[in-house]
Amino acid sequence: MLPTENRLRRREDFAAAVRRGRRAGRPLLVVHLRSRKDPHVAGGEAPPARAGFVVSKAIGNAVARNLVKRRLRHLVxxxxxxxxxxxxxxxxxxxxxxxxxxxxxARDLHTALQRLLGGPSR
Structure with missing residues (x-):
């Protein structure tokens, strides 16, 4: 389970990540990443990274969708x-x-995140 402060819940946040973020596709999933580098943020603590998941009915029945969501939450x-x-x-x-x-x-998520973050993939 993701901690509450790391959950993406608002529709506007999902839309911002998908529409204005960078994308990396893999055979099993697509990862969208929007980095927030706001120079106007006052010297306090930066907000944590937040993640959300889209698992449609094309994946399978409710049991299969929930299994995929649980696995992805754990991996993220x-x-x-x-x-x-x-x-x-x-x-x-x-x-x-x-x-x-x-x-x-795990392999597809790791590869997609490495591509988006600019680091070497394993």
Whole structure:
């Protein structure tokens, strides 16, 4: 489960990440990342990175969709430290994600985030 401060909930935040963010596609998922680098933020603590998930009925029935969401939440929670403070991440599962295993989802998520963050992939 993601901590409350790291959850993306508002429609406007999802739209901002998808429309104005960068995108990296993989066979099982698409990751959208919008980094917030606001120079006008006062010297306090930067807001945490937040993540949201889009898992449509194309994935499968409710059991399959919930399984994919749980796996993605767990994978993103492990990678929150890699994300810039204040960034918005939307992970959209593609139809093949319903049959994919945990390791396959982890590989695609890791590769997509590395591409978006500009780091070397493993």
């Amino acid at each position: 929670r492990e990678r929150l430290a890699l994300l810039p403070a204040g960034s918005l991440v939307v992970v959209r599962a593609l139809p093949g994600a319903g049959e994919a295993g945990y390791d396959e989802l």
